[in-house]
Amino acid sequence: MELIGPDHDLYDVLRRPAQPQYDAVRPAVIARCRSTDDVAEALAYARSRGLPVTPRGGGHCFAGRSSTTGLLIELSPLSEVSVADGRATIGAGARLAEVYRGLHEYGLTIPAGCGPTVGIAGLTLGGGLGLLGRRYGLTCDRLVAATVVLADGNVVEGDDELLWALRGAGGGQFGVVTSLVFDAVPSPAATRFRIRWARERAAEVIATWQEWAPDAADEVTASLAVTGDRVEVFGASLDRFDPGPFVDGEIDVRDDLSWPELKRSLSEEDDERVVHSRSEFVRAALPRAVIDELLGTGCELNFTPMGGAYNRVPVDATAFAHRDERFLLEHVGTDRDAVRRSWSIAHPHASGHVYPNFPDPDVPDWHTAYHGPNYERLLSLKHTYDPTNTFTFPQALGGAR
Ligand SMILES: Cc1cc2nc3c(=O)[nH]c(=O)nc-3n(C[C@H](O)[C@H](O)[C@H](O)COP(=O)(O)OP(=O)(O)OC[C@H]3O[C@@H](n4cnc5c(N)ncnc54)[C@H](O)[C@@H]3O)c2cc1C
Incomplete structure (x- = not known):
């Protein structure tokens, strides 16, 4: 172990989280x-x-939970990716781009997110939504083993109960994961699509999308984003490309990209701006008047489809408690008040559930919002695996210190 203090050359490089608002911690x-x-x-x-x-993977936590004024456990050297018998063993410090590149050499991949610098550990421990999710489930649904260092230094290979908790309760709660083993899937030949319209069409595109995307074939993941002056439906299809109800947009299709290239082509660059974000899952289509009101706030809106394999896992089969949702709606912007306003407009129509990987310090009743009916079991496992409450933050299981 190398200890790096404020005078070390690497200190400033390693201490910086991906979210600039936590730079000062x-x-x-x-x-x-x-x-x-x-x-x-x-x-x-x-x-x-x-x-x-506090352990850190990719440092992307929206709520700054991988930043600390104490000791930061920095895992980036632990980033090896190896494969045996169709199972991928991945070091907890690996970023998604390294994961996709490493697995592609074996003709394999795992269902996971797009951000190339997002950490595999944080993503998996809180769930993991991505382009293959409607076909193969969450990243954490493919997790079959993990090595975890508990607060007292004991190293455990996750038993059934600990693995259950690591599948979607949210990172940094039970111990420091050093390696994750996944049931890998074939790296697919897929078609990437983008369908664009001017922003004036946003309301009708959203209205159509919310009736169609969550029920599309498992092979199709179509997200929707309203940004600046346009609205876009984009994603990937593992089957022949079919624009569904969106034949009148400006369509851009690529079927010549390798899976890592396709993922990369849909990823956003890390944002240097301080952006605020709130989100909630939604179970029923938003009324048109609500859509119109949302579009009036000026916030970016991101819609991610659920359904498919995500929703075929029983709610108590893993810690991830959001198996009955149609989509995730995220409100993003540099103006915190506008983001709050946008969230408040959608909230009465949302399910009250919040994705643990999009933590929201202001969410009411966070126990239910993040963990639904799995909260009591998770709390009991917290007492078993971290009885001293060493791993904690506001809204953590067991309460903040
Ligand atoms: C640009 C961007 C793109 C994104 N894209 C997607 C996406 O496509 N799909 C999706 O589902 N989510 C996505 N997210 C959200 C992402 O899943 C979360 O931000 C996730 O928590 C990031 O993990 P990390 O390792 O990068 O972050 P970190 O901040 O390092 O970690 C997040 C949490 O996990 C804990 N943790 C980290 N490593 C360990 C470990 N080894 N052991 C125990 N606890 C640990 C941390 O302490 C912290 O509490 C995106 C986020 C951003 C900023």
């Missing part, structure tokens, strides 16, 4: 970990000095 020390033993040593160091401790 400076760790007392960074433990750069290259192995599971290093993580155990880092935890012992934090214990001996009474420092709070």
